[in-house]
Amino acid sequence: MNNPSFDRANLLCGLVFIGAGAFFAIQSLGLELGTSFRMGPGYFPLVLACLLIVLGGVICLQSFRKEGEPIGSFSWRGMIFILPAPVIFGLTVRGLGFVPSLFLCAFLACFASHKMTVPWALVLSLSITVFSVLVFSYALGLPFERFGPWTRF
Known part of the structure; x- marks a missing residue:
């Protein structure tokens, strides 16, 4: 059989x-x-x-239509860098504000890839942050603080 x-x-x-x-x-x-x-x-x-x-x-x-590839090893790196990002965002957004919190979380999540380098992570995080501020703050007019009380000296 x-x-x-x-x-x-x-x-x-x-x-x-x-x-x-x-x-x-x-x-x-x-x-x-x-x-x-x-x-x-x-x-x-x-x-x-x-x-x-x-x-x-x-x-x-x-x-059930075709045989697939075997399931590979578990990606611990992805779990370690991606799962804490939204938690860190939630914990820091009121204190740091939207811009620094988003940048920090995007920068952290970038390193889930083995191929990511620090310069590219900085570029990608900055791009995501600028795009998000333009869309959520300016285009949609959502009322949130871009920079929170922790960033004021």
């Missing part, structure tokens, strides 16, 4: 999507759903969760 061949990475990804969608669908059921014409606070999250479940199902089905 032949072993069935499938793409383990896609199967795992699809199952994660289904699990996350199911979690958020269950959570949204605790809110008022309303109707399509008078949406309650739980309606849109439920629709998005259902779409995530469907997408996960499609990815799972696609995983």
Whole structure:
């Protein structure tokens, strides 16, 4: 009997999507759903969760169409540099302000790649920060402090 061949990475990804969608669908059921014409606070999250479940199902089905590459080693470097970035942003944005916090987090996240160098990380972080300030502060007019009390001497 032949072993069935499938793409383990896609199967795992699809199952994660289904699990996350199911979690958020269950959570949204605790809110008022309303109707399509008078949406309650739980309606849109439920629709998005259902779409995530469907997408996960499609990815799972696609995983059985062809054999994929074996799952490689776990990327610890990515986890170490990317996961703390939003936490650091949340902890520093009130004190440092939007500009320094965003620059710091972008700079930290850059080093998730083995190929990143300090000069390129500085350029990329500065570009992300300038773009974000232009979009969120000037174009959208969001009311936040660009520089916080920790940066005032």
